[in-house]
Amino acid sequence: MLADLQPRTATTSVDPPSAPPPPPRRRLRDRISRIDAKWAPYLFVAPFFVIFGIFGLFPLGYTAWVSLHEWDISGPGGFIGLNNYVTLFGDPDFWNAVLNTVGMLVLATVPQLFFALVLASLLNQKLRGLTLLRMGVLLPIVTSVAAVGIVFSQIFDRDAGMVNGLLGLFSIEPIDWRADKWSSWTAIATMVNWRWTGYNALIYLAAMQSIPRDLYEAATVDGASKIRQFFSITIPMIRPALLFTVIVSTIAGMQLFTEPLIFGQGSFAISGGSLRQFQTLSMYMFEKAFRDFDYGYGSAIAWMMFLLITLLAVVNFLITRRSR
Amino acid sequence: MTVRSTRALLATTLLGALVATSACGGGGTADAGNGTTTLVVKTFSQFGYADLYKEYEAGHPGVTIKEENIGKLGDYTPKLQQWLATGTGAGDVVAIEEGILTQFMAKPDQFVNLLDHGAGALKGNFLEWKWNQASTPDGSKVIGLGTDVGAQGMCYRTDLFARAGLPTNREEVGKLWPTWDDYLATGKRFKEKNTGAAFYDSSTGLYQNILMQQGDHTYYDKSNKLVIDSNPGVKKAWDQTINLVQAGLSANIEQWSPQWNAGFKNGGFATIPCPSWMLGTIEKQSGPENSGRWDVARVPGNGAVRGGSFLAVPTQSKHQTQAAELVKFLTSAKGQIAAFKAKNNFPSSPQAIDDAAVQAYTNPYFSDAPVGRIFGDSVKALKPVYLGPANLAIGDRVGNALTAVEQGKLKPDEAWAKAVDEARRLVK
Numbered sequence: 001m002l003a004d005l006q007p008r009t010a011t012t013s014v015d016p017p018s019a020p021p022p023p024p025r026r027r028l029r030d031r032i033s034r035i036d037a038k039w040a041p042y043l044f045v046a047p048f049f050v051i052f053g054i055f056g057l058f059p060l061g062y063t064a065w066v067s068l069h070e071w072d073i074s075g076p077g078g079f080i081g082l083n084n085y086v087t088l089f090g091d092p093d094f095w096n097a098v099l100n101t102v103g104m105l106v107l108a109t110v111p112q113l114f115f116a117l118v119l120a121s122l123l124n125q126k127l128r129g130l131t132l133l134r135m136g137v138l139l140p141i142v143t144s145v146a147a148v149g150i151v152f153s154q155i156f157d158r159d160a161g162m163v164n165g166l167l168g169l170f171s172i173e174p175i176d177w178r179a180d181k182w183s184s185w186t187a188i189a190t191m192v193n194w195r196w197t198g199y200n201a202l203i204y205l206a207a208m209q210s211i212p213r214d215l216y217e218a219a220t221v222d223g224a225s226k227i228r229q230f231f232s233i234t235i236p237m238i239r240p241a242l243l244f245t246v247i248v249s250t251i252a253g254m255q256l257f258t259e260p261l262i263f264g265q266g267s268f269a270i271s272g273g274s275l276r277q278f279q280t281l282s283m284y285m286f287e288k289a290f291r292d293f294d295y296g297y298g299s300a301i302a303w304m305m306f307l308l309i310t311l312l313a314v315v316n317f318l319i320t321r322r323s324r
Numbered sequence: 325m326t327v328r329s330t331r332a333l334l335a336t337t338l339l340g341a342l343v344a345t346s347a348c349g350g351g352g353t354a355d356a357g358n359g360t361t362t363l364v365v366k367t368f369s370q371f372g373y374a375d376l377y378k379e380y381e382a383g384h385p386g387v388t389i390k391e392e393n394i395g396k397l398g399d400y401t402p403k404l405q406q407w408l409a410t411g412t413g414a415g416d417v418v419a420i421e422e423g424i425l426t427q428f429m430a431k432p433d434q435f436v437n438l439l440d441h442g443a444g445a446l447k448g449n450f451l452e453w454k455w456n457q458a459s460t461p462d463g464s465k466v467i468g469l470g471t472d473v474g475a476q477g478m479c480y481r482t483d484l485f486a487r488a489g490l491p492t493n494r495e496e497v498g499k500l501w502p503t504w505d506d507y508l509a510t511g512k513r514f515k516e517k518n519t520g521a522a523f524y525d526s527s528t529g530l531y532q533n534i535l536m537q538q539g540d541h542t543y544y545d546k547s548n549k550l551v552i553d554s555n556p557g558v559k560k561a562w563d564q565t566i567n568l569v570q571a572g573l574s575a576n577i578e579q580w581s582p583q584w585n586a587g588f589k590n591g592g593f594a595t596i597p598c599p600s601w602m603l604g605t606i607e608k609q610s611g612p613e614n615s616g617r618w619d620v621a622r623v624p625g626n627g628a629v630r631g632g633s634f635l636a637v638p639t640q641s642k643h644q645t646q647a648a649e650l651v652k653f654l655t656s657a658k659g660q661i662a663a664f665k666a667k668n669n670f671p672s673s674p675q676a677i678d679d680a681a682v683q684a685y686t687n688p689y690f691s692d693a694p695v696g697r698i699f700g701d702s703v704k705a706l707k708p709v710y711l712g713p714a715n716l717a718i719g720d721r722v723g724n725a726l727t728a729v730e731q732g733k734l735k736p737d738e739a740w741a742k743a744v745d746e747a748r749r750l751v752k
Binding site: 073074150153154157158159160176178179180265266267268271274275290291292293 | 396397398399402405406409431528576577578579580581582583586592717720723724725727728730731732733734750
């Protein structure tokens with residue numbers, strides 16, 4: 001298809017064979033321009049691929065290489081093939097981390113995208129102070145993750161937390177949020193939801209605003225209710241935005257790290273609770289690689305994470321595509 | 325609002341976020357280039373060296389000292405391991421806590437042999453076992469000089485004790501608990517009075533103190549074999565702690581967490597086993613409003629060491645001679661006395677321990693407790709405890725198991741089995 005880009009020059013075979021050969025200078029310039037036309041596009045896209053190669057592909061490959069070795073802080077030990085992966089598959093802490101990560105992913109993504117959708121359709125109405133509201137929903141994303149983690153850890157504190165205080169008004173016993181899976185997941189998912197709902201709402205809003213008005217007008221003329229319009233016009237029209245947010249939230253959710261780390265406490269916070277109630281995959285990887293200095297094992301975890309994310313992204317993609 | 329202005333809004337906001345996030349970070353150090361040397365000292369928690377640095381700088385023109393501190397030991401240790409393994413970032417002087425020292429003793433090449441810098445003449449300045457801890461077995465190399473030893477005390481709140489009808493005088497309080505069983509009994513008496521406060525802060529800290537009183541080794545024997553389940557001392561410390569948990573005496577607060585800090589402020593717990601180095605933390609976290617409410621009594625059981633550190637010069641330092649001089653200065657009897665006065669880090673130098681300045685020292689924050697004498701008595705009963713390579717990581721796991729019991733998530737037997745299993749998997 002690159003041939004289409006080539007300039008049509010006199011050298012093409014339409015010339016009669018008897019024509020005298022073009023002067024050498026002309027032929028050189030011609031060749032340069034052909035090379036130019038053929039390779040320049042590659043050169044233009046090269047920066048991305050070079051940077052991706054250095055910062056994306058190479059670490060990926062190198063991590064795979066490390067994961068096949070016994071590799072501690074003093075450097076590479078022996079090649080041990082897939083041993084790290086074999087250990088990993090029998091490691092209850094790893095599967096616990098997978099469960100925690102996926103659990104928090106569901107708790108964080110589903111309500112988040114749902115509320116974002118509701119929020120976006122509200123912001124798409126004619127309201128007073130619309131600009132202010134639209135800016136307001138973006139505020140959480142500007143807040144630093146660490147600040148969110150610290151503040152929410154206080155809110156979900158067992159002894160002096162606001163949530164337990166409110167529950168106390170209804171004479172509900174204070175909850176030790178860090179002690180159980182459900183409670184710690186809820187607390188952490190709340191942080192994620194608080195931070196990202198507005199961002200997703202704005203993406204939906206942008207998509208909604210590009211839907212032609214006449215579709216709604218026609219639907220109104222046909223007697224379709226607002227809710228019917230939302231499901232039959234709005235949702236199908238913003239499908240690409242939906243797909244984008246689902247995949248991006250999934251990837252971010254699989255890499256959840258800072259919120260649970262700050263939510264955990266004490267000098268061994270990386271274990272995510274006394275029984276690893278909320279240790280995510282990234283936390284487990286960090287614990288193995290940078291606390292126990294088992295780089296080989298840590299790399300194996302990193303690769304499993306990569307595969308899981310890819311798998312989930314594909315599944316998401318298929319589901320979101322299929323339900324057309 | 326049109327789509328375009330929405331986008332513009334989005335773009336500006338995102339740009340703002342980007343600028344905000346990239347604004348942190350940066351910094352770093354470099355020698356000024358005008359003939360001055362900057363010595364970087366890496367520490368954790370509180371070493372109390374600020375005044376000593378000033379004094380040293382005044383006596384050594386051209387030397388600037390910069391301390392880079394990491395609050396939690398748990399955060400500091402892996403960083404230190406990384407700096408040393410990668411050969412960069414460790415600065416000129418590093419603090420090494422005794423728990424991790426064993427690991428570094430296995431690779432003494434990462435540190436400058438302080439005997440080459442005239443440390444040999446200082447041997448008499450340190451408790452013998454403290455000196456031996458940082459020497460290679462053949463005595464040909466010394467990688468660190470001792471700073472403090474974790475002499476033990478039991479800190480308690482006099483106001484809460486008074487409210488519970490317990491004695492508040494530190495001599496009488498000490499007589500309440502010659503053993504940990506007596507401590508448990510006192511705790512039960514305290515609890516009956518419903519003061520609203522727990523008897524102690526966290527079982528993990530308490531366990532660590534009891535453990536360090538159980539003989540000369542803990543999770544490892546001296547040939548570095550894992551003996552967590554065969555060393556009766558470990559199980560004894562565990563059971564003792566479980567008894568305290570089951571009596572409901574714990575505040576169930578993780579040490580070094582924001583809740584722990586808050587607990588100091590609002591009197592959430594009445595006692596806390598306090599190694600000498602913890603007094604600085606207690607004072608800082610309780611704040612001036614609680615001045616005079618804390619006091620220090622003797623610790624239950626027989627005195628033991630918990631914690632204590634060394635200063636070493638990594639071979640990656642570019643100013644090894646100057647750094648070694650600084651280490652000798654900071655660990656001298658005089659330096660140790662100053663650090664003791666600043667943050668109550670108890671000296672490891674016999675001269676400093678017997679010095680009138682230490683013996684007669686009273687801490688005004690702790691109701692004028694004669695902490696010099698209290699800790700001095702505890703130090704005399706000290707025996708070194710051999711810790712072994714992964715003792716910190718194993719301690720973390722045992723601590724988690726205890727927390728799970730406190731949270732009511734595991735029965736004591738299950739938790740113990742889990743801790744042993746995790747330790748075995750860790751060591752492999």
